[in-house]
Amino acid sequence: MPELPEVETVARDLQRWVAGATIANATVHWDRTIRHPQPPDRFEAEIAGASIRRVDRRAKTVLLHLADGRVMTVALRMTGALIVTEPGTPEDPYARVVFALRDGRELRYRDVRKFGRIGLWPGGGLRSVGAGRGARSRKVAEDGRRYRIGEVFSGHGPEPLSRNFTARRLKERLARRSARLKTLLLDQSFIAGVGNIYADEALWRARLHPLRPADTLTDAEIRRLHRALRQVLRQGITNRGSSFSDYVGADGEPGANAERLAVYRRTDQPCYRCGRPISRIVVGQRSTHFCPRCQPEEPVGSERP
């Protein structure tokens, strides 16, 4: 899916372009896009007439806060996109849900692979949009009612760009885990919003091997990782996200960040730091790119000056 920078880009676009707009009606073209247990026809009926007050993001989910307090959540997963179109724009065969706005524009949910999900939750009581495994998120997902907004995302780890995500906090979390760094960075209950691209990029920037057990990092390495995570995510936002095939902003245009990536999908190409070919391995069934010289498996025994 679009990861944090891509979802942030979409949410900011929507805040600018559809905050204040009213949804005249919605048409669901692929039922399973609407989260169970909300039936698609009821979704259509319930969203009709709703006004969008504000749009933002939590983890990799777009939140459309409606004027009546309800919240529509859009999890883009792998190929989902939210695109605002002007009247007269040709139909899109991959548009799974189309929201007709009263001003004549459309907000289209496009999703080639149909993995994404849209939910509509009552004000002040959201159901889980799920994250990670673990009893907590499962319990939340089953019981539908009366969750405060703050509890909805309780299964998610900290937002890496928030003020309270400090190196100290990262250290505390890493110290309790023995999993490999790559696996942990992809675990949404460990840290929210990081996906395969930015995990690889952050590890390269921090000069850390993806297979390093989390609890073996030195303080200096933790500080590097903390910094690297924030840098690669911020750079992604600045460039409106990384596009390979499907990702586009709400303007329908791809982001420019793919060209700035150091390792992701650069297998066998020279490392920008040392010139050695980038390696590709599989970790947790996800392809993983790194520089075998800059990111040594062992801590090297000593910190580089």
Place this chain on the structure above:
DNA sequence: ACGCCTACCTGCTTGC
């Protein structure tokens, strides 16, 4: 806790 597997989907690229 952790790692690994399968599912969910479609389209594009690669190799024979």
Place this chain on the structure above:
DNA sequence: TGCAAGCAGGTAGGCG
């Protein structure tokens, strides 16, 4: 050219 295998930004659920 054709066709099958492999690959893709994510996550949920199950097993050992």
